[in-house]
Amino acid sequence: MIARHWPRLRRFACLLACGLGLLVPGGAVRAQTAPSPDIKGWVQKHDVNGDGKLDRAEFQAAVTEAFYFRDKKKVGYLTIEELRDTLGPEILNAVKHKDDGQITLQEYVNAAFRDFEAIDTDKDGLLTVEEIQIYIRNAK
């Protein structure tokens, strides 16, 4: 429900930051400035069963790993400060559930799955490279 009211660009930005940020351990990818993310490479990397698509489990694993590499202190959660450079304040507000300055893995994954639902236009529960590319193209 929230996703419907979330502007497309914000969802896209979250995908890049939450998921594709994994391309650079430590989260160096900036959503707003990433020119052409390697969508195909990212999908292939996390496509465990080799079907050329990302299912929910594969997507969650990819997002969880992105979270791990962003958590530089390895405390099990991210702070607003750690994400401020990557996610704008509006996106941060949408991702975090509680106003405690921390973002848990669950909050992070939930935010990423809003992207998943929006990208998965044929609603088969699988993300293809093409679906992601279309989503990104439409968001620009």
Added chain:
Amino acid sequence: MISRRRFLTGVAIGLAPIGAPAHAQEYKAQQKALESTPTGTPVAWTNPDTGHSGTITPVKTYQSGGTYCREFQSNVVIDGKPDKAWGTACRQPDGSWKVQG
């Protein structure tokens, strides 16, 4: 009694019996792979004393009770023969990774 080959494979992936020291290179590669290597990227090691070698590759990252854990695949070559094993390790409060099970 475990065979020498199985024992070495166990050492390589951190499954050696308690108190049995893993070779420094193996341990170092394992810790590096688990701490800072993205999924699917192998970290190689070689034991110059024995000629054994291998790689450790993280395959999945998750949290368990707030603790980070990673599944990994270990490929080892012992006496010229390749072997493969899988395991799970969780990050300890001191920053080291301990193999589960």
